[in-house]
Amino acid sequence: MRYSSWFFRKKYRTLPQTKAQKQAHTDFIDASLAQNLVVLQSIFTHTPDLIVREFTIKHTGEPAALVYLMGLVDKSSINNNVLKPLQFDTDITDTDGSFRLSIGQILRLNTWPLVENAILQGRSLLFVNGRLETFALDTQGWPQRAIEDPAIEASLKGAHQGFVETGTQNIALIRRYISNRELKMKELTVGLRANSAVSLLYLADVANPEVLQEFEDRIKMLDVDTVINTGELAEYIEDNPYSPFPQFILTERPDAAASQILQGRIVAVLDRSPSVLVGPVTFTSFFQSVDDYSTRWSIATFIRLLRVFAFFIATFLPAFYIAVISYHFEIIPIKLLLTIGEFRGRVPFPPFVEAVIMEITLEMMREAGVRLPAPVGQTVGIVGGIVIGQAIVQAGLINNIMVIVVAFTAIASFILPNYDMVAAIRLIRFAMMIAAAMFGFVGIIIGMMTMIGHLISLESLGTPYTTPFAPMRFADWKDTFIRMPVWKMRKRPLSARPIQSTRQVDNHPEGDGK
Amino acid sequence: MSKCWLHVFIAISVLLISGCNDRLDLEDAAFPLLGGYDLDEKNNLLTYVTVPEFSKSARKKTQELGVRAKTLQQARQQSDAYWPAVFQGRKMLVILVSKRLLAHVDWFRILDVFSRDAKNPLTCRMIMYDGPLSEVIYLNQQDQPFLPLLLRGMVDTKSGRSETVKTTFQDMHRLRFEKGKTPSIAEIRLENEIKLNGTALLDHQGKYADSLDAQETILLQILQNQAKHAVSLTLAIPGQAKRGPLNTDKLSFSTNKAKTHIKTAFHDGHFQFDLAVHLSIALTERLFPYDMHHKSTVLEKAIAEQLKKQFEGLIGKIQSHQIDPIGLGIHAQAFTYKPYKKVEDQWGRALSEANIHLSVTVTIEGVGTIK
Numbered sequence: 001m002r003y004s005s006w007f008f009r010k011k012y013r014t015l016p017q018t019k020a021q022k023q024a025h026t027d028f029i030d031a032s033l034a035q036n037l038v039v040l041q042s043i044f045t046h047t048p049d050l051i052v053r054e055f056t057i058k059h060t061g062e063p064a065a066l067v068y069l070m071g072l073v074d075k076s077s078i079n080n081n082v083l084k085p086l087q088f089d090t091d092i093t094d095t096d097g098s099f100r101l102s103i104g105q106i107l108r109l110n111t112w113p114l115v116e117n118a119i120l121q122g123r124s125l126l127f128v129n130g131r132l133e134t135f136a137l138d139t140q141g142w143p144q145r146a147i148e149d150p151a152i153e154a155s156l157k158g159a160h161q162g163f164v165e166t167g168t169q170n171i172a173l174i175r176r177y178i179s180n181r182e183l184k185m186k187e188l189t190v191g192l193r194a195n196s197a198v199s200l201l202y203l204a205d206v207a208n209p210e211v212l213q214e215f216e217d218r219i220k221m222l223d224v225d226t227v228i229n230t231g232e233l234a235e236y237i238e239d240n241p242y243s244p245f246p247q248f249i250l251t252e253r254p255d256a257a258a259s260q261i262l263q264g265r266i267v268a269v270l271d272r273s274p275s276v277l278v279g280p281v282t283f284t285s286f287f288q289s290v291d292d293y294s295t296r297w298s299i300a301t302f303i304r305l306l307r308v309f310a311f312f313i314a315t316f317l318p319a320f321y322i323a324v325i326s327y328h329f330e331i332i333p334i335k336l337l338l339t340i341g342e343f344r345g346r347v348p349f350p351p352f353v354e355a356v357i358m359e360i361t362l363e364m365m366r367e368a369g370v371r372l373p374a375p376v377g378q379t380v381g382i383v384g385g386i387v388i389g390q391a392i393v394q395a396g397l398i399n400n401i402m403v404i405v406v407a408f409t410a411i412a413s414f415i416l417p418n419y420d421m422v423a424a425i426r427l428i429r430f431a432m433m434i435a436a437a438m439f440g441f442v443g444i445i446i447g448m449m450t451m452i453g454h455l456i457s458l459e460s461l462g463t464p465y466t467t468p469f470a471p472m473r474f475a476d477w478k479d480t481f482i483r484m485p486v487w488k489m490r491k492r493p494l495s496a497r498p499i500q501s502t503r504q505v506d507n508h509p510e511g512d513g514k
Numbered sequence: 515m516s517k518c519w520l521h522v523f524i525a526i527s528v529l530l531i532s533g534c535n536d537r538l539d540l541e542d543a544a545f546p547l548l549g550g551y552d553l554d555e556k557n558n559l560l561t562y563v564t565v566p567e568f569s570k571s572a573r574k575k576t577q578e579l580g581v582r583a584k585t586l587q588q589a590r591q592q593s594d595a596y597w598p599a600v601f602q603g604r605k606m607l608v609i610l611v612s613k614r615l616l617a618h619v620d621w622f623r624i625l626d627v628f629s630r631d632a633k634n635p636l637t638c639r640m641i642m643y644d645g646p647l648s649e650v651i652y653l654n655q656q657d658q659p660f661l662p663l664l665l666r667g668m669v670d671t672k673s674g675r676s677e678t679v680k681t682t683f684q685d686m687h688r689l690r691f692e693k694g695k696t697p698s699i700a701e702i703r704l705e706n707e708i709k710l711n712g713t714a715l716l717d718h719q720g721k722y723a724d725s726l727d728a729q730e731t732i733l734l735q736i737l738q739n740q741a742k743h744a745v746s747l748t749l750a751i752p753g754q755a756k757r758g759p760l761n762t763d764k765l766s767f768s769t770n771k772a773k774t775h776i777k778t779a780f781h782d783g784h785f786q787f788d789l790a791v792h793l794s795i796a797l798t799e800r801l802f803p804y805d806m807h808h809k810s811t812v813l814e815k816a817i818a819e820q821l822k823k824q825f826e827g828l829i830g831k832i833q834s835h836q837i838d839p840i841g842l843g844i845h846a847q848a849f850t851y852k853p854y855k856k857v858e859d860q861w862g863r864a865l866s867e868a869n870i871h872l873s874v875t876v877t878i879e880g881v882g883t884i885k
Contacts (some may be wrong), residue, residue: 329540330604330635334547334663337540337605338566338575344541345568351539440537 028110033063033129040067043116050119057086059093063129072122074141077103082124082137098135099126105138142166147173150252152419158290162252167197167271170254174201174267174276177258182206188219190233190270191226197271198233201257206264208497211280214461215266230273239459244427246420247460249278249285256290264498266461280463282495283455284480287311289417292483300483306415308481313412314425315451318355319436319444321405325351327440343399352437354398358406359430361388366410467495541568544599545606547662549638550580551624552612552647558582559624561589562610562651564662565597576660578651586627603628606638607662608669609683610651613644616714616722622690629687636684639669640699642714642722649704658708668710669700676735676745677728679713690720693858694843698734701725715832715839718862723835726828733821733828736772736791737840744768746798749820751813754802766799767817770879776842778849785850785868787842791825796880806881818874825872833870836862 030036037052044050049070057064066082081102085092092100098108109115109125110133119125122140147169150162163170175183186200198219202212218237227233234248235241251257252275257267260278268277287307292300324332325344332340347354365384369377388406392398409429416422428451435443458465468476473494478484487507492498550562562580579596583589594601606628615621628634643650650661658664673680678700689697701714712727713734726734729748735741746768754763777788795817804813832839843861846854857864 325540326537329543329545330633334605334607334666341540341566341568344539347541437537 027112029112029115029127029132029134031130031132033065033127036127036134037065039112040115043112044119053083055083055087057092057099057128058088059086059090065127066124067119067127068124068139069119069122072142073124073139077139077141078124082126082139086126097131101137103137103139107136107138108133109136110134144169153251153253153256153289153417155253155290157294158253159255161254163254163257163274163276165272165274167199167269170269170274170276171199171201173254174258174261174269177255178203178261183261186212186216188216190219190222191224194226196227199269199271200266201261201269202266203261203264206262206492206498206500207266208264208499211461211463211497212266215268215279219268227270228272230268230270230275230277233268233270233273234277239461240457243454243458244424245283245455245458245465246286246418246424247279247281247458247465249281249418250275250420251278252276253290259290259293262503264492264496264500280459280461280496281465282460282463282468283458283466284468286418286421287416287481288479288483293486297483297485304481304483307417310412310415311425314409314416314422315428316432316444316448317405317409317412318359318429319432319447321402322351322355322433323436323440323444326437340399340401343401346396347399348396349398350437351402352433354402355405355433356430358388358392358398358402359409359433362406362410363426463495463497468493538600538602542599543602543604544594544597545602545604546593547576547605548608548610548651548665549603549606550610550612550643550647550651551615551621553614553618554582559584559589560647561586561593562647563593564651564660566660574654578654580648580651586624590627603631603634606635608641608665609638610641610643610647610665612647613642613714613722614646616642616716616720619719619721622686622720625683628683636687637682639666640681640683640686641665641669642699642701644701644703644711644725650702650708653704653708655707661708664708665702668702668708672710672728673700674743676732676741676743677712678710678731679735692844693718693861694838694845694847694854695841696723696837696839696862698726698839715835715837717835717837723837724831726831729824730828730831733825734839736769736793737774737789737825737828739772739774741769741772744770745772747821748799749817749824751802751816751820753816754804760801762801764799764801765797765817767795767797767878770794770796776845778842778845780846780850780853781869785842785846785853785864787845787868787870789825789870789872791821791872791874792877793821793874794877794879797878797882800881806878806885810878810881814876814878817878818876821876822872822874825874829870829872833866833868836866838862838865842868 030039040052047069051066051068051070053066055064055066056062064086066078068078085101086099094100098106107118107123109118115125115134115136118136122142123136124139126135126137128135144166145164147161147164149160161173163173171185180203182204184202184204188198188200189195190198200212200215200219215237219233222236224236227236230250234246234250238247240247249260257276257278261267265278265280268279270277287304292304295303325340329337344351349357361384365380365388368380372380388403393400393403413422413425416425432444432447435447437443439446456464456466456470464471467473468480475491476493476495478489479493487504487509490504490506491501492503494501544565546563546565548562548564552560552562554560560580560582562578565577565579567575567577579593581589581592583592590601590603609625611621628638629636653661659667669678669680672678679698681697681699686697686699689695696718697716697720698713699716701711703709703711712725713731714725715723717723732741732745732747736745746766748764748766750763751765752763756762771792771794773792775790775792777790779786779788806813838861842865843854843858846861847858854861
């Protein structure tokens with residue numbers, strides 16, 4: 001009998017409902033406090049953190065109950081601003097029947113689904129006997145982290161505030177940068193089981209309504225249990241889910257998000273997630289960092305070009321090494337050739353195996369370093385340094401040049417400011433290595449062309465991914481792999497498809513020369 | 515979904531069918547850095563190669579091998595038999611030929627494989643050795659870089675100072691079909707140590723004609739307008755007092771600018787070339803006392819006269835061998851096409867009958883930091 005349960009497992013995503021719950025979900029709340037509490041208990045069974053505090057309102061003498069989930073509320077607010085006046089003050093009823101409580105927002109709810117939702121969101125519900133509505137008090141207060149420096153996207157000159165896990169706070173952080181009434185928001189909810197709020201932030205007179213509509217539609221179409229993190233949300237709404245390249249920027253920096261909004265892009269803030277989603281983005285946005293705009297433009301341009309160079313090194317260098325050693329050693333200068341030949345003569349593996357061993361060692365070390373707590377992480381670094389730097393060469397498993405190649409590749413991949421793009425490059429590197437091991441330079445060229453072909457076919461929210469290069473938009477080149485002076489960028493980038501393009505007049509500094 | 519799997523299947527089968535077949539790892543290849551070509555007493559072709567040795571147990575850094583074969587491809591097969599590696603001519607740096615081989619017309623044809631197989635390099639330096647090649651190949655000097663690097667370094671640095679010519683395989687190949695110029699290649703000799711001797715001049719068929727020493731090579735390149743960098747010359751100025759063996763009448767200078775204007779004409783059945791050489795020089799060495807302040811123009815004239823004598827000696831040498839390493843034939847073709855076209859197949863002889871006028875002017879631009 002028991003095996004049958006394997007075959008007759010529930011396939012549908014439904015919440016278990018008792019009879020009382022069925023009734024509760026359809027019915028309005030009752031006038032009787034006792035009846036309401038019974039329904040409430042039937043909805044929240046096995047919920048010991050549900051607090052039901054019954055008391056009498058001193059002013060009117062009505063029996064009342066305050067219901068909330070322990071831990072999701074601000075206790076001092078409940079004690080001082082709700083329970084204390086209700087129980088001890090004598091003049092707190094308003095003419096419209098509500099109470100004068102020093103609480104920011106008081107909603108009046110009259111159906112059970114709304115009540116259930118409000119409790120789960122951390123509001124406290126005031127049931128009063130004899131009334132057909134309850135008061136949902138804005139007493140939310142859950143465990144929170146202080147605002148800290150962004151961990152992944154560290155910056156030298158940018159702000160030191162990163163997003164936290166509370167959506168409203170994140171929105172406030174963005175609003176601090178854009179105190180403008182045109183900064184509008186669209187509130188959406190995602191997830192059936194634990195719905196989370198997604199807010200789309202945009203400048204109403206700048207952002208393209210079509211793009212906004214597309215963004216909104218994709219989020220609205222989602223029918224999932226829950227979305228825990230922004231990365232998940234991005235994966236659900238991407239244009240090309242099979243691509244290794246990220247099609248949204250996930251940022252934990254409010255200043256970066258604000259600057260994207262000001263360019264006409266749209267930012268999605270997912271409650272409970274410490275990073276926000278920016279779209280539509282282009283390939284070049286992954287090479288830009290906040291610091292670029294606060295350093296002098298010539299230096300920023302140099303750093304940008306350095307990143308592009310690093311991108312190619314990180315993608316192609318091990319493949320280039322394999323191709324050269326296995327197929328085209330005549331292009332190596334003779335003195336280097338003799339050195340490499342001497343090293344290679346000791347190594348038992350073909351170059352491809354050698355490269356894969358080293359690259360995988362590096363990846364494992366990196367992953368281990370990320371997962372481990374900082375003190376242990378250092379140990380990994382030291383052990384890895386010894387293994388890669390010396391022992392593996394002395395043991396004759398890997399040659400010195402390969403070690404240099406791997407180290408150089410690793411450094412190059414850490415230069416890029418965006419973690420998701422680095423991860424994509426890392427994966428592509430292995431594909432390139434296979435192509436190089438198969439066909440030499442021809443393979444690398446095939447791989448490169450495939451990659452470029454794929455890149456130019458990508459879209460982000462319906463916007464071409466590789467613009468301003470394909471399709472060509474010369475006006476946008478000012479802020480791509482080079483950065484022109486900020487006073488030159490009079491228009492917003494076309495890649496964001498803004499409906500209002502000018503963002504400044506001619507601000508060319510004149511200095512003392514005039 | 516099935517379409518996706520189909521794509522994966524096609525991709526894998528394409529990779530497996532065509533991949534990897536010409537892979538040859540660096541350490542599995544024996545790539546000679548030097549190829550030497552010589553004839554033995556019975557005029558059999560002797561082929562030598564110098565191959566770097568990567569094995570840790572090998573005592574020497576290079577291995578040398580000589581085989582007798584009719585063709586170079588045959589030689590390659592025979593050499594292959596001696597190595598635990600595949601023989602590849604892809605990184606050849608130096609082609610060494612013996613004077614004995616150069617005594618034969620059209621010897622260059624045996625190197626056919628270098629231009630026919632696209633994987634072979636075209637930039638290997640051509641060098642002639644005066645003697646049997648086995649002397650140099652098996653020399654194995656301990657205190658020198660190994661032979662191919664030594665020879666290539668010699669040719670590259672000395673040709674930068676115009677003391678020899680850097681003629682690559684490709685240059686040789688081109689000059690085979692150029693009627694208005696004859697090839698010249700670097701020449702080495704063995705005097706206990708390997709020594710760069712200057713330049714070997716070849717005739718139209720590639721046969722050895724004569725040799726030039728370093729100073730003559732410089733003069734040749736000045737006439738060719740190819741002495742681009744500063745070149746250094748030493749002359750004896752007659753009429754200066756000699757006191758003992760040390761204080762002689764020598765002076766040296768380096769050129770700041772060397773320019774040769776060539777005027778070409780055809781008169782009375784003879785070609786006529788007017789070579790006007792102008793040198794701007796800076797004295798680098800003067801072993802006799804001289805009043806530079808007042809009499810520098812006199813010295814300029816004396817230098818010009820001495821140089822003219824040396825240039826004339828060089829031209830006499832060229833005309834007597836009926837060769838044209840300067841490339842005057844190219845000028846003749848450009849400026850006097852019709853008469854040149856009639857004699858282009860015997861251009862060497864036509865040049866030997868040509869009137870060559872030479873004028874040398876010298877300007878001293880610097881005398882150094884002392885009087």
